[in-house]
Amino acid sequence: xxxxIDQPRQxxxxxxxxxxxxxxxxxxxxxxxxxxQAVDDISFEVHKGETLxxxxxxxxxxSTTARLLLHLIPPDAGEVVFDGKAVAKxxxxxxxxxxxxxxxxxxxSYASLNPRLSIxxxxxxGPIVQGVPRKEALDRAVSLLERVGLAPSIYANRYxxxxxxxxxxxxxxxxxxxxxxxxxxxDEAVSALDKSVEAQVxxxxxxxxxxFDLTYVFISHDLSVVRYISDRVMVxxxxxxxxxxxVDAIYRAPRHPYTQALLAAMPSxxxxxxxxxxxxxxxxPNPIDPPSGCRFRTRCPFAAPxxxxxxxxxxxxxxxxxxxxxxxxxxxxxxxxxxAQEVRHAQPLSA
Amino acid sequence: MEIFILRRVLYAVPILLGVSIVIFGLVQLSPGDVxxxxxxxxAPKEVAEQLRQKFGLDRPVYEQYLLxxxxxxxGDLGVSIFSNQPVLGSLTSAIGNTMKLAVPxxxxxxxxxxxxxALAAVGRGGWLDKLLSGIAITGVSxxxxxxxxxxxxxxxxxxxxxxxxxxxxxxVPTGWEQIKHLILPVVxxxxxxxxxxxxxxxxxxxxxxxxxxxxxxxxxxxxSGRVLLHIAKNAAPSVLAVMGLQFGYLLGGSxxxxxxxxxxxxxxxxxxxxxxxxxxxxxxTILALATLFVLINILVDVLQALxxxxxxx
Amino acid sequence: xxxAHAAPVPTDVxxxxxxxxxxxxxxxxxxxxxRADKVTLVVTAVLIAIxxxxxxxxxxxxHDPMTGSILGRLKGFGYQGHLLGTDETGRDIFSRxxxxxxxxxxxxxxxxxxxxxxxxxxxxxxxxxxxGVNTLIMRSMDVLYAFPSxxxxxxxxxxxxSGLENTILALTITFIPPxxxxxxxxxxxxxxxxxxxxxxxxGANSAxxxxxxxxxNVLGPILIYTTSLISIAIILAAGLSFLxxxxxxxxxxxxxxxxxxxxxxxxxxxxxxxxxxxxxxxSMSFNLMSDGLRQAMDVRV
Numbered sequence: 001x002x003x004x005i006d007q008p009r010q011x012x013x014x015x016x017x018x019x020x021x022x023x024x025x026x027x028x029x030x031x032x033x034x035x036x037q038a039v040d041d042i043s044f045e046v047h048k049g050e051t052l053x054x055x056x057x058x059x060x061x062x063s064t065t066a067r068l069l070l071h072l073i074p075p076d077a078g079e080v081v082f083d084g085k086a087v088a089k090x091x092x093x094x095x096x097x098x099x100x101x102x103x104x105x106x107x108x109s110y111a112s113l114n115p116r117l118s119i120x121x122x123x124x125x126g127p128i129v130q131g132v133p134r135k136e137a138l139d140r141a142v143s144l145l146e147r148v149g150l151a152p153s154i155y156a157n158r159y160x161x162x163x164x165x166x167x168x169x170x171x172x173x174x175x176x177x178x179x180x181x182x183x184x185x186x187d188e189a190v191s192a193l194d195k196s197v198e199a200q201v202x203x204x205x206x207x208x209x210x211x212f213d214l215t216y217v218f219i220s221h222d223l224s225v226v227r228y229i230s231d232r233v234m235v236x237x238x239x240x241x242x243x244x245x246x247v248d249a250i251y252r253a254p255r256h257p258y259t260q261a262l263l264a265a266m267p268s269x270x271x272x273x274x275x276x277x278x279x280x281x282x283x284x285p286n287p288i289d290p291p292s293g294c295r296f297r298t299r300c301p302f303a304a305p306x307x308x309x310x311x312x313x314x315x316x317x318x319x320x321x322x323x324x325x326x327x328x329x330x331x332x333x334x335x336x337x338x339x340a341q342e343v344r345h346a347q348p349l350s351a
Numbered sequence: 352m353e354i355f356i357l358r359r360v361l362y363a364v365p366i367l368l369g370v371s372i373v374i375f376g377l378v379q380l381s382p383g384d385v386x387x388x389x390x391x392x393x394a395p396k397e398v399a400e401q402l403r404q405k406f407g408l409d410r411p412v413y414e415q416y417l418l419x420x421x422x423x424x425x426g427d428l429g430v431s432i433f434s435n436q437p438v439l440g441s442l443t444s445a446i447g448n449t450m451k452l453a454v455p456x457x458x459x460x461x462x463x464x465x466x467x468x469a470l471a472a473v474g475r476g477g478w479l480d481k482l483l484s485g486i487a488i489t490g491v492s493x494x495x496x497x498x499x500x501x502x503x504x505x506x507x508x509x510x511x512x513x514x515x516x517x518x519x520x521x522x523v524p525t526g527w528e529q530i531k532h533l534i535l536p537v538v539x540x541x542x543x544x545x546x547x548x549x550x551x552x553x554x555x556x557x558x559x560x561x562x563x564x565x566x567x568x569x570x571x572x573x574x575s576g577r578v579l580l581h582i583a584k585n586a587a588p589s590v591l592a593v594m595g596l597q598f599g600y601l602l603g604g605s606x607x608x609x610x611x612x613x614x615x616x617x618x619x620x621x622x623x624x625x626x627x628x629x630x631x632x633x634x635x636t637i638l639a640l641a642t643l644f645v646l647i648n649i650l651v652d653v654l655q656a657l658x659x660x661x662x663x664x
Numbered sequence: 665x666x667x668a669h670a671a672p673v674p675t676d677v678x679x680x681x682x683x684x685x686x687x688x689x690x691x692x693x694x695x696x697x698x699r700a701d702k703v704t705l706v707v708t709a710v711l712i713a714i715x716x717x718x719x720x721x722x723x724x725x726x727h728d729p730m731t732g733s734i735l736g737r738l739k740g741f742g743y744q745g746h747l748l749g750t751d752e753t754g755r756d757i758f759s760r761x762x763x764x765x766x767x768x769x770x771x772x773x774x775x776x777x778x779x780x781x782x783x784x785x786x787x788x789x790x791x792x793x794x795x796g797v798n799t800l801i802m803r804s805m806d807v808l809y810a811f812p813s814x815x816x817x818x819x820x821x822x823x824x825x826s827g828l829e830n831t832i833l834a835l836t837i838t839f840i841p842p843x844x845x846x847x848x849x850x851x852x853x854x855x856x857x858x859x860x861x862x863x864x865x866x867g868a869n870s871a872x873x874x875x876x877x878x879x880x881n882v883l884g885p886i887l888i889y890t891t892s893l894i895s896i897a898i899i900l901a902a903g904l905s906f907l908x909x910x911x912x913x914x915x916x917x918x919x920x921x922x923x924x925x926x927x928x929x930x931x932x933x934x935x936x937x938x939x940x941x942x943x944x945x946x947s948m949s950f951n952l953m954s955d956g957l958r959q960a961m962d963v964r965v
Contacts, residue, residue: 070865096867104865112858116690116880120681122859125876126866139677152680158687175862369807377823488955492948494899496906497922497940504933515929603812607903611926622907625822637811637819645810 011084012045013215014102014183018078019043019068025288036287038064040239041078046183051209051216053230053247055223055262059287061239062219066187069217070104071095083182100130103176107188109168113160119145120156123175130179137178144174148204166197170204177208183215191220202229223266227251232323235259238287238295241314245324255317255326255343257300294329302328302342306335359652363645370641371423374634375416381630402430423638429631433623438635441620446639448518449616452608453601455537460544461594467545468552475557483549490546499539499611506535516613536612540605544597551593555586588659595651599644690884697960704956707949714946718765727756729763729916738931749935752924757935761942764916768943771828771910771917772898775835780890783840787847788882792855792874802848805841813838814900821909831901831910838900839893846889850882884961891954895947902943918943 019042022035039061046052056062067073069080071087079086082102086092106112113122123141128134142152148170160168169189176184186205190198202225209216220226226233226247233250235243235258243256254260261280280299285291291298297307306329314325315332329335330343408415422429428438464487471483507515519532559582606618613619617636624633688696698704717724726745732754736743739750747758790801808816820834854860855878863873902919904910911917913924921939928936 067861072861072864099865099867104862106858106862108858112862114859114863114877114881117876118687118689125863125868129866129868129872135677138681142677142680153684156681156684158685159689162687172862179866365803366806366810369804370810373807373811374819377819381823382825488951489948492895492899492944492951494902494919494922494940494943494947496903497937497943500922500926500929500940501937504929504936508929508933600812600814603815606814606818607906610907621818621822625818625907625909630823633819633822637815637822640815641811644812644815648810 010048013048013083014046014069014217015081016042016044016065016069016078017081019065019075019080020077021064021068021073021075034288037239037290038287039068039075040290042236042239042241043078044234044241044244046215046217048182048215049213050231051218051229053226053233054217054219054236055221055226055233056236057221057262057284059238059284060236062221062236063187064239065236066104066185066217066219069185070102071098096130099126099181100179101181102183102185103179103181104185104187105169105172105176105189107191109165109172109192110160112172113168115160118157118159119150119163119171120152122160123171123178126175127178140178141174144177145171147177147208148174150174164197165193166201169193169201173201173204173208177212180212181214183217185217185219187219188221189218190225191222198225205229223263235262238285238290240295240311241327242296243324243326244314245326246321249321249324255324255331256296256328257302257330258296259326261299294327302330302337302339304329304338306337310335355656356653359649363649366645367642370645371420371638372416374638374641375419378630378634379412428635428639431629431632433627433629433632438632441632442617442636442639445615445617445620445636446602446643448614449602449605449609449618451518451533452536452540452605452614452616453598455533456540457544457594457598457601459537460541460597461548463541464545464548465552465590468549469556471549471553472556472560480553484553487546487549487553490542491550493542495539495542496607496611498542499535499608502535502539503611518615536608536614539608539611540601544594544601547593547597548590551590552586555589556582559585584658588655591654591658592651595647595654599647602643602647603640694884694960698956701956701960704953704960707952707956710945710949711953714765714949715769717762718769721759721762721766725756725759725762727759729755729759730914731755738928738935740932740935748938749932751921751935752927757921757938760916760921761918761939764918764921764939765942765946767828767911767915767917768898768902768919768946771831771835771901771905773894775832775901776839776890776894776897778832778836779839779843779893780886782836783843784847784886786840787844787886788851788874788878790844791848791851791882792870792878794852794855798848801844805844808837808841809845813896814903817900817904818907818909821904826904826909826912828911831904834904835897835901839897842893843886843890847882847886850885851878854878854881888954888958888961891950891957895950895954898943898947898950 019039021039022037025034025036042061042065044052054062054065064073068075071080074088079089081087082093082098087098088095113119117125120138120141123144124134124137127137127140132140142156145152145155150167150170155163155167155171160171163171172189189205190201193201205216206229208214216229218226218229230247232245233247234241235250235256237258243250243254243259250259251263254263265280285295285298291308293309294300294303294307294312297303300307310329312327312329312335313332314327316322316325317331329337330340333340410418426439428442430437431441434441467483467487471480471487474480503515506513513535514532515535517532519529602617604618605614605616606621608614609616609618610622617640621633621636623629624636726747732750734754736746736750737752737754739746741747741749743749746756748761749757751757751760786801786805790798811819816838817831817834820837821830824830824834860873860877863877868876901910902917902922905917905919906923908923911920913920918939922936922943925936925939
C-alpha cells in the first residue's frame with residue numbers, strides 16, 4: 001500500500017506546530033504540583049492523500065496527540081493548522097468548521113457508540129448537528145452503511161450491542177465519513193479487533209481512502225500494521241517525536257536507537273532473524289519526571305554526557321533523503337557525539 | 352496518610368460553617384420578628400437588653416451572624432425562651448440520653464444486619480435468602496415509629512411486661528429497672544439500620560464471592576476462616592460507610608422514637624422546642640446533631656482509608 | 665452522487681428504515697423483563713389501586729372524614745357501619761384513610777418528583793462540566809449532606825412552620841443532595857466514554873450532547889434510585905405529620921392519624937395500629953417496585 005509521494009511541494013493538509021499538553025496531577029496539599037508531560041512541543045506535517053502512521057508504546061503520547069489534533073483537548077501551547085488555517089485561533093477556523101473536514105475513529109468500538117441510539121441514528125447525528133436536514137442525513141447514513149459492507153435492511157435499526165466488534169468499527173467509520181471529511185484520524189482503530197477482522201477493516205480503509213480521496217493519520221502500537229498501511233511514519237517516545245520519514249526508510253534503515261530497538265523487537269517471519277537478548281534494557285521512565293536532555297538516554301546503548309545536557313533536534317543525515325529525520329545527537333554534527341562515527345557507516349537492517 | 356486525615360478534618364470546617372449559615376438563615380427567614388424568637392417574653396428589662404446586645408438585634412444581618420457564631424464557639428448556645436435556662440446544659444444531658452438509645456440500637460442493628468446479610472449471601476437464591484431479604488426490605492419499609500407503637504401495644508398494654516414510656520431512673524443503665532425501659536425503644540430504633548446494613552452486606556458479599564471464589568466454594572462446600580477474613584476485609588469499607596451514616600441518622604432521627612416512648616433525649620428536646628416555638632433550643636440542638644454527624648463522617652472516612660488504601664484520595 | 669453503482673439506491677429512506685429489521689434497544693429489553701416479573705406487576709397493581717382509592721375517595725368513602733361524634737369515639741371494627749372503627753373524635757377511620765391517602769401520597773411523591781428534576785439537572789451539569797462548576801455544585805450539596813435527612817426536614821418545618829407547602833419544600837430540599845450525588849456520579853462515568861467525545865467532534869454544543877447522549881444513558885440508574893426514595897419519602901412525610909410538623913389537623917393524613925390514635929392504645933390497640941399498616945403497605949410497594957425496576961434495568965448489554 002505504499003504509494004510514493006512525488007508531486008511538487010504543495011501546502012500540507014494538516015500541520016502541528018509545537019504542540020504541548022501537560023496534565024497536572026492532583027497531589028499534595030503543599031509543595032510542587034507534578035505534571036504528566038504527555039506531549040511536549042511536537043511538530044509534524046501531513047500531506048494530502050498520504051497516510052501518516054504514528055507509532056510508539058503506551059504512554060508515548062499518541063492518543064493525546066490525536067485528541068489535540070481534533071481539539072478535543074485544548075493545547076497548552078502550539079497550534080494545529082488545517083488547510084492553512086489555524087484551529088481555534090482568531091482569523092483561523094472554529095473547531096465546528098474543522099469537524100466538517102476532519103474526523104476521528106476511536107479504538108473502543110463499543111464505547112464509541114451510544115448504546116441507546118440505533119445505528120442509523122448514531123451515524124445521522126453528526127450531519128444533523130451540522131445542519132443537514134434529517135431525511136438527507138438518514139439517507140447518507142443508509143448509503144454509507146451499504147458502502148462499508150453492512151446491509152442497511154439488517155443493521156440500520158439495530159443497536160450497538162447486537163453487532164460484533166468488527167461491524168461496530170465499520171459503523172464508526174461510516175459515522176466519521178458521514179461528515180464528508182478530507183482527513184481521518186484513526187486512533188488505534190483496529191487494535192481491539194481479531195486479526196482476521198482487522199485485515200478486513202484495513203482493506204475497507206484502503207478502499208474508501210481512494211474512493212473518497214481521503215488523507216489518513218493512522219495511530220497504532222502495532223508496527224506491522226503501520227508498515228502495511230502508511231506512506232510515512234512518525235515514531236514517538238515519551239511525548240516527543242524521535243524519528244519521522246518514509247515508511248521504507250524507517251523500517252529498513254531506522255536511525256534513532258529507540259526505533260531500532262522497537263523494530264528489533266518485532267517478531268519476524270524469517271527464521272534467520274532470531275532475537276537473543278532483549279533490545280531494550282531498563283524500565284520505561286516516568287512521564288511525570290522525564291529524564292533531562294534526551295528522554296531516551298536512560299535506556300539508550302549510545303548514551304553520552306551530551307545526551308543529558310541538551311535535548312536533541314530533529315536532523316537529517318548528510319547526503320540522505322531530507323524527509324527522513326531523527327532526533328538524536330548521533331546524527332547532529334553540532335552535538336559532537338563521541339560515537340557519531342559508528343552510525344555514519346551503519347548498515348541498513350535487512351528486510 | 353496523616354496528610355489525608357488533616358485534609359479531611361480541614362475540609363470539615365467550611366462544611367460546618369455552611370451548616371451554621373443554613374441554620375442561621377432559616378431562623379432569619381422564619382415568620383415573625385427575630386427578637387421575639389430569641390428573647391424570652393417574661394425576661395426582665397435588663398436581661399432583655401443584654402440579650403439584644405449579645406445577639407446584635409439592631410445590627411445588620413451579617414454582623415448578627417458573626418456575633419452568634421462567636422458566642423457559639425465560646426460555648427454559649429443561647430438561652431431557652433421557655434425555661435430561661437442556658438441551652439447548653441439541657442442539651443448535653445439530652446444528647447447523653449439519646450446516646451443511651453442510639454449506641455445499643457446501632458450495635459444491635461449492625462450485628463443483626465451483618466449476620467443476616469452474610470447468611471442471605473451464602474444461601475443466595477434459596478429460601479433462607481428470600482426470607483432474610485424479605486425481613487430486610489420490611490425493616491426498611493416500616494415506619495419505625497409505628498413499630499414502636501405496635502410494640503407498646505403488645506408488650507405494655509396487652510401483656511404489661513415492659514413500660515410504655517419514659518427512661519426510668521437516670522444514669523448509666525445497669526439494673527433491670529433501667530434496662531426494661533431501654534428494650535422497646537432500642538429494638539424499634541435498630542430496625543432501619545438492620546434492614547439497610549443487611550441489604551448492603553448481602554450485596555457486597557455476593558459481589559466478592561462472585562469475583563473469585565465460586566469454584567473454591569463449590570469444591571469445599573464450606574467457608575474456611577481465611578476466606579471469611581478476605582471477604583470481610585473487602586466488604587468492610589462500604590459497609591463501614593453505611594454504618595457511620597446510619598449511626599448519624601440514629602442520632603438525628605431518634606426524634607420519632609423518642610416521641611413515641613417519651614424518652615428525654617435530644618429528639619424529645621427538639622419536639623418540645625418546636626411545640627413551644629423555642630427557637631434557641633431548636634437551632635442549637637440541630638446544630639449540635641449536625642456537627643456530631645459531620646464528625647462521625649470524618650471518622651468513617653479515616654477508618655475507610657485505614658482499611659483500604661485505595662480510598663486515600 | 666453521479667457515479668453509477670451496481671445496486672440501485674433506494675429512493676425513500678423512510679421506507680428503507682421502516683422495512684429494516686428492528687433491533688431491541690435497552691429500554692425494550694427492560695420493558696420485556698418488567699413484564700415477566702410477577703412480583704413487580706402485583707406491587708404495581710397495588711399501587712395503582714391505592715392511587716385510585718385516593719383519587720376517588722369522595723365516591724368510596726362511607727362517611728364524612730371530618731365529622732364525628734364524641735359519643736362514638738374509639739369504637740372497634742364494624743361498629744355501626746364504620747369499617748375500620750372510629751378515631752379519637754368519633755370520625756370514621758376508613759374514610760379518613762381514603763382521604764389521608766391523598767395528602768400522604770402528595771407529600772411523599774411530589775417532593776421526590778421536584779427533587780428529581782432539580783437535583784437531576786444539577787447533577788448532570790456537575791458531572792458533565794467537571795471543574796469549577798462541579799466543585800461549586802458538589803460542595804454546596806456537601807453542606808446539606810451534613811444534616812441527617814430527617815433533621816434537615818425538621819429544621820425547615822420546625823423553624824419555618826408546619827403545613828403542607830413547607831412539608832413539600834422541606835422534603836424536596838432533603839432529597840436534592842442524594843439525587844445530585846448519584847446523577848453526578850453516573851454522568852461523570854458516561855462522560856468518559858468515547859461516544860461522548862465522538863459527539864463533541866460532531867460540533868454539537870453541550871446542551872445537545874447532554875440531551876441526546878448523556879441523558880438517555882444516565883436516566884436508568886437515576887430513576888432506580890429515585891423510586892427507592894419514594895418509599896422513604898412517604899415514611900418521612902407521615903413522620904413529620906406524626907410530629908405535628910407536617911399536615912395540620914383536622915386534615916386527614918396517615919402520619920397525623922397515627923399520632924392522634926396513640927391514645928387509643930389503651931382502649932383498642934388494634935385501632936392505633938391501623939394507619940401505620942397503610943403507610944407500611946404503600947412504602948413497601950414502592951420499595952418492591954423500585955427493586956423490580958433495578959433488576960429489570962440490570963440488563964447486560
